[in-house]
Amino acid sequence: MALPLEGIKIIDFTGVQAGPACTQLLAWFGAEVLKVERPGVGDVTRRQLRDVPDLDALYFTMLNSNKKSLTLNTKTPEGKAIMEQLIREADVLVENFAPGALDRMGFTWERLQELNPRLIFGSIKGFSEESPYADLKVYENVAQCAGGAASTTGFWDGPPTVSAAALGDSNTGMHLAIGILTALLGRAKTGRGQKVSVSMQDAVLNLCRVKLRDQERLEHVGYLEEYPQYPNGKFTDTVPRGGNAGGGGQPGWILKCKGWQTDPNAYIYFTIQEQNWARTCEAIGKPQWANDPAYATARARQPHIFDIFAEVERWLADKTKFEAVEILRKFGVPCAPVLSMKEIAHDPALRASGSIVEVDEELRGKYLTVGSPIKFSDFKPNITGAPLLGEHTDEVLGRLGYSAEQIAKLRQNKVI
Numbered sequence: 001m002a003l004p005l006e007g008i009k010i011i012d013f014t015g016v017q018a019g020p021a022c023t024q025l026l027a028w029f030g031a032e033v034l035k036v037e038r039p040g041v042g043d044v045t046r047r048q049l050r051d052v053p054d055l056d057a058l059y060f061t062m063l064n065s066n067k068k069s070l071t072l073n074t075k076t077p078e079g080k081a082i083m084e085q086l087i088r089e090a091d092v093l094v095e096n097f098a099p100g101a102l103d104r105m106g107f108t109w110e111r112l113q114e115l116n117p118r119l120i121f122g123s124i125k126g127f128s129e130e131s132p133y134a135d136l137k138v139y140e141n142v143a144q145c146a147g148g149a150a151s152t153t154g155f156w157d158g159p160p161t162v163s164a165a166a167l168g169d170s171n172t173g174m175h176l177a178i179g180i181l182t183a184l185l186g187r188a189k190t191g192r193g194q195k196v197s198v199s200m201q202d203a204v205l206n207l208c209r210v211k212l213r214d215q216e217r218l219e220h221v222g223y224l225e226e227y228p229q230y231p232n233g234k235f236t237d238t239v240p241r242g243g244n245a246g247g248g249g250q251p252g253w254i255l256k257c258k259g260w261q262t263d264p265n266a267y268i269y270f271t272i273q274e275q276n277w278a279r280t281c282e283a284i285g286k287p288q289w290a291n292d293p294a295y296a297t298a299r300a301r302q303p304h305i306f307d308i309f310a311e312v313e314r315w316l317a318d319k320t321k322f323e324a325v326e327i328l329r330k331f332g333v334p335c336a337p338v339l340s341m342k343e344i345a346h347d348p349a350l351r352a353s354g355s356i357v358e359v360d361e362e363l364r365g366k367y368l369t370v371g372s373p374i375k376f377s378d379f380k381p382n383i384t385g386a387p388l389l390g391e392h393t394d395e396v397l398g399r400l401g402y403s404a405e406q407i408a409k410l411r412q413n414k415v416i
């Protein structure tokens with residue numbers, strides 16, 4: 001069956017994580033993605049954090065599956081000419097170089113439009129053009145700090161903390177993918193391409209929207225009732241770090257289970273759902289709390305919420321995180337075991353759904369990678385391996401009309 005994006009040609013002029021994550025997603029859905037890389041060097045992630053000498057690192061393979069690779073020095077006149085040929089026949093060009101790098105190469109947005117008015121140009125930068133930091137080079141944690149995630153993550157008595165989730169990198173790539181697909185739909189109506197820009201700061205902020213909500217609430221009422229600081233602690237004029245608090249209207253916390261002394265992940269997330277309080281009390285062996293005025297309402301519970309969590313921990317002391325969830329689920333308590341990466345890697349359900357897949361590559365052999373978190377009723381993305389550096393150079397240049405002799409000369413001159 002034809003995949004939805006089959007026939008869409010994407011030039012993937014990206015590196016590290018943010019750009020590659022975007023184009024990888026589009027490749028999974030059928031787009032023909034051609035990664036353009038510096039000859040002899042390639043995407044830096046090919047060599048970063050290698051686990052097997054001389055093989056492309058998992059950092060690279062997990063972000064570049066289902067793509068082709070062309071080596072091309074786009075700073076040489078011959079390389080530029082080849083790039084221009086590719087742009088003329090492409091639907092989409094995606095880049096995430098340092099600010100100004102593409103312009104310095106001669107591929108300004110104006111030039112791209114001249115070459116191909118139907119081209120959709122996707123661009124990721126750390127900050128938007130309006131930002132005073134627009135000239136900065138940016139990696140993941142820089143964006144998390146600038147987008148509001150770090151100041152609101154962690155514990156109130158500790159420093160700002162970054163998340164392990166790639167809120168700055170892969171998240172920005174996902175935002176750009178939405179923008180590109182929107183521009184493709186727009187082009188079907190107007191016949192014109194357009195530039196789609198996403199800044200990492202903005203993409204992080206978009207996921208921190210509830211913290212912006214909290215800032216406004218704090219300014220209106222002076223406190224945030226769902227934070228652990230309420231009502232016994234103090235609020236300042238900015239949203240505090242709330243540890244593992246629920247963050248929405250339902251208080252929750254990470255609680256110790258059997259074995260926490262030796263297993264760093266022997267915990268569950270436990271949520272007190274207001275409308276499910278009576279059954280929650282039943283589940284944890286405290287049915288008397290259901291109608292006790294000191295426990296019956298969220299307002300009454302909040303001043304001693306940590307004593308309540310401590311009681312729940314006592315109930316959890318002889319149960320593993322899996323046993324605890326098995327019980328709590330029967331009472332409708334929103335909860336989950338804190339899963340380690342090892343548990344996730346071996347989780348049969350994640351394999352069955354295709355969210356984790358095993359790829360078998362000629363050089364590396366079998367390895368795990370992520371699959372599409374987006375599921376479709378008509379197709380299941382087939383995740384293949386990542387290309388070797390320049391694996392498709394001859395094929396692509398041949399298609400563009402270059403003879404074997406010309407290709408050999410380009411190689412000799414280090415253009416490819």
Ligand code: COA
Binds near residue numbers: 015125168
């Ligand atoms: N042929 C010739 N030159 C090439 C090339 C090619 N195929 N591909 C890249 N280059 C050049 C660039 O033009 C640039 O040259 P210049 O500095 O002379 O203009 C140079 O290689 C390095 O580019 P870049 O990789 O962007 O710079 P860097 O390694 O110093 O910075 C980042 C890396 C990620 C910090 C930077 O690209 C950045 O801030 N990107 C935007 C935000 C982003 O996506 N961050 C990463 C999130 S994972």
